[in-house]
Amino acid sequence: MTAPRKLVIAIDGPAGSGKSTIAARLAKKLGYTNLESGAMYRALALKAMEQPVSLEDAEALREMAENSVMQLDPSGEGNRVLLDGRDVTQRIREADVTAAASRVSAHPQVRQVLVGRQRQLGADGGVVMEGRDIGTAVFPNADVKVFLDADASVRAERRTLQNGPPSAEEAKRVQAEIAARDERDRTRKASPLAPAADAVILDTTRKSIDEVVAEVEGIVKRVAGE
């Protein structure tokens, strides 16, 4: 019997659409590697903040990206992230790095370096890669392309609930942060956040995680010919 083909599964969508959770669960079910491409932009943003290098200096950021080692360790529920050997998993999720990552990722020079790394990571298949441009730019020939979306207010709510019940102030801050990031990610010139022409678009606003995972699993099975 021949081994089943190891597919490349691209999951894209805006912040709070459920990408990370869905991608992690799906990868676990399929025995695939789950890779969070956004963690690379986050790690680079953190390094720029620490050096410091201006978040607008595309050339300096490109050089920094080329000279940095960003490792994604998918052994847990999400990715453990190492930047030049240092564990930055928690730090890169904080609000200041989140905002900086969106700015760093707008530069085509930076994207060129990180997209190249992402292609290497997924070259052998058997991966669920999540991000903003996986189906459009990183793996335009991915076997399965899913674009997850949800109403902005629901996405903001999901984000705040990740850290327990929020104060009204916190909820407002996250809503504003998501709106600003959406705007930047969708309107940038280089690989803006948008569904690939051949992506399946799933609106997760009123769906549970299990429902979405089951739907995506159904798509994967159809493609795999099972």
Ligand code: DC
């Ligand atoms: O998925 P995330 O929230 O960790 O992504 C952080 C930022 O990185 C996000 O604002 C947009 C950017 N990003 C990107 O431009 N392309 C990707 N494939 C993944 C993330």
